Amino acid sequence: MILGLRAAMNPIRAALATSVVTLTLFAIPAVHARRAAGVTVIAYGDTRFTDPSNTTATNPLARHALIAKIAEEMPDAVLISGDVPWHGGTVGDYDVFHTETEVWRTKRLRVLPALGNHEFSQCEAADCVEHWWNAFPELRGKRWYSADVGPAVRVLALDTMSPLLPGTEQRLWLEHELGTLSTSVQFVLIALHHPPVADIQTRVRVDHNPRPNEMALRDYLKSIAPESHARLVVLAGHIHNYERFFQDDVVYLVTGGGGAVPYEVDRTEPDLYQTSEFPNYHFVKLTIGDGHLQGQMYRLDEASAPNPHFTLKDAFELNR
Numbered sequence: 001m002i003l004g005l006r007a008a009m010n011p012i013r014a015a016l017a018t019s020v021v022t023l024t025l026f027a028i029p030a031v032h033a034r035r036a037a038g039v040t041v042i043a044y045g046d047t048r049f050t051d052p053s054n055t056t057a058t059n060p061l062a063r064h065a066l067i068a069k070i071a072e073e074m075p076d077a078v079l080i081s082g083d084v085p086w087h088g089g090t091v092g093d094y095d096v097f098h099t100e101t102e103v104w105r106t107k108r109l110r111v112l113p114a115l116g117n118h119e120f121s122q123c124e125a126a127d128c129v130e131h132w133w134n135a136f137p138e139l140r141g142k143r144w145y146s147a148d149v150g151p152a153v154r155v156l157a158l159d160t161m162s163p164l165l166p167g168t169e170q171r172l173w174l175e176h177e178l179g180t181l182s183t184s185v186q187f188v189l190i191a192l193h194h195p196p197v198a199d200i201q202t203r204v205r206v207d208h209n210p211r212p213n214e215m216a217l218r219d220y221l222k223s224i225a226p227e228s229h230a231r232l233v234v235l236a237g238h239i240h241n242y243e244r245f246f247q248d249d250v251v252y253l254v255t256g257g258g259g260a261v262p263y264e265v266d267r268t269e270p271d272l273y274q275t276s277e278f279p280n281y282h283f284v285k286l287t288i289g290d291g292h293l294q295g296q297m298y299r300l301d302e303a304s305a306p307n308p309h310f311t312l313k314d315a316f317e318l319n320r
């Protein structure tokens with residue numbers, strides 16, 4: 001079944017083992033996985049929670065369908081790659097997030113968000129971050145952080161509104177985090193908003209092409225991936241669509257189908273997901289265990305349907 005849906009598959013080569021010590025700065029305590037065979041992580045982004053009467057900047061029906069389906073999946077963690085609110089300066093947008101995701105708290109789902117550009121919309125930077133920390137109090141004092149989802153999966157949530165260039169505070173932290181991974185970590189999931197790799201647009205949305213800040217991250221990951229004992233998966237948003245790349249031994253996903261107004265993209269040859277279907281409201285499910293990662297993209301068929309249905313549209317595999 002998966003082979004029939006897989007858009008493309010690149011050969012994955014084995015990596016060498018390295019370092020030992022785990023950085024605790026900005027770390028969130030690990031949780032015990034609910035599944036003996038491994039863990040499940042769901043990633044998506046660009047939800048733009050706001051007043052449900054706003055149906056232009058975001059699609060509340062798509063938001064609701066995605067929230068319900070994610071709750072049904074009962075993942076060990078939900079990664080949100082930024083743009084949780086429509087406007088970070090509007091506290092009410094975070095209130096809508098809490099109201100609409102109440103089912104997640106009822107089921108005690110763990111939410112790991114990254115900062116996006118809309119978290120900084122219509123407010124001064126200090127106030128914007130304060131609103132974000134009020135919404136996610138467990139992150140107070142941190143704009144980027146690490147979290148363990150079971151013993152073999154490390155999540156690194158980055159802040160692309162802060163520099164990632166060599167020598168900057170966040171970049172030094174990242175280099176230390178990746179350079180001192182425990183040998184028990186088999187997969188590193190890097191969640192961030194602006195994508196380091198994406199379909200390069202020449203006709204529309206050219207302002208959403210990868211920026212130098214994230215391209216510097218791409219170049220750094222290229223330099224370390226061949227020597228890392230852990231496989232790297234980068235989960236970005238900002239582009240309100242789905243894209244998948246395998247570049248320099250790293251998986252790069254754009255998963256920005258969380259409800260914000262959808263963006264059409266001109267797909268380039270390196271994109272392993274080649275389809276003209278639109279819009280692509282969706283989430284990505286990562287099932288990880290025993291040195292194996294299976295990724296699946298589920299697309300919402302029709303947001304306004306009385307009983308929304310999701311279809312498996314893309315699948316890929318990654319071995320340690």
